[in-house]
Amino acid sequence: MSTGVNSSEQTAGGAAADGGVLTAIDHVGIVVDDLDAAVGFYEQTFGAKVVHRERVEKDGVEEALLAAGGNYVQLLTPTREDSAVAKWLAKHGSGLHHVGYRVDSCQVALDRAVAAGVRALDAAPRPGSRGTTVAFLHPKSAYGTLIELVQEG
Ligand code: CMX
Ligand code: CO
Numbered sequence: 260m261s262t263g264v265n266s267s268e269q270t271a272g273g274a275a276a277d278g279g280v281l282t283a284i285d286h287v288g289i290v291v292d293d294l295d296a297a298v299g300f301y302e303q304t305f306g307a308k309v310v311h312r313e314r315v316e317k318d319g320v321e322e323a324l325l326a327a328g329g330n331y332v333q334l335l336t337p338t339r340e341d342s343a344v345a346k347w348l349a350k351h352g353s354g355l356h357h358v359g360y361r362v363d364s365c366q367v368a369l370d371r372a373v374a375a376g377v378r379a380l381d382a383a384p385r386p387g388s389r390g391t392t393v394a395f396l397h398p399k400s401a402y403g404t405l406i407e408l409v410q411e412g
Pocket of ligand 1: 288318320333335343346357380387388395397399403407
């Protein structure tokens with residue numbers, strides 16, 4: 260998979276050459292009230308293709324991932340009333356929910372953020388969808404953006 264426009268500035272291992280831990284935007288997470296309708300919108304409007312679909316029980320969501328170059332659009336809908344996404348949908352309606360940044364090591368990126376004073380929602384990296392390892396950072400300590408750190412594998 261392409262690592263995006265900055266790939267020439269990255270090492271073979273994908274680490275940012277400047278020592279930073281963000282290697283690409285992995286995905287944008289968009290919460291919707293009707294997953295099939297939202298998938299249809301991306302397919303019909305942009306010819307986008309669904310590359311993965313999964314229920315993530317821990318997060319109480321069903322997701323559809325659509326390819327956008329080497330990156331993804333992650334459409335999410337709640338599968339249970341008490342999930343974070345259900346709460347968010349009830350309050351805001353459909354819309355942009357979080358940004359997933361790709362990192363080489365979720366643990367390294369999480370440790371660095373916590374050391375910098377950012378509030379982590381996950382004490383340790385945990386399984387995400389499609390076999391990724393992820394950790395979330397609280398939007399209130401990240402300029403109003405829910406941040407997901409995403410490590411392949
Ligand atoms: N983006 C920006 N701000 C957000 C937010 C979001 N996605 N979600 C909540 N907030 C803000 C709220 O607006 C609220 O701000 P105010 O106090 O100013 O009103 C504050 O954070 C608290 O929000 P809340 O509605 O009381 O919600 P909770 O504190 O119960 O939960 C959060 C918020 C971020 C801790 C919770 O949503 C969470 O744990 N999220 C991470 C897990 C997740 O979202 N999983 C689904 C994604 C799965 C995937 O990508 O694979
Ligand atoms: Co996500």
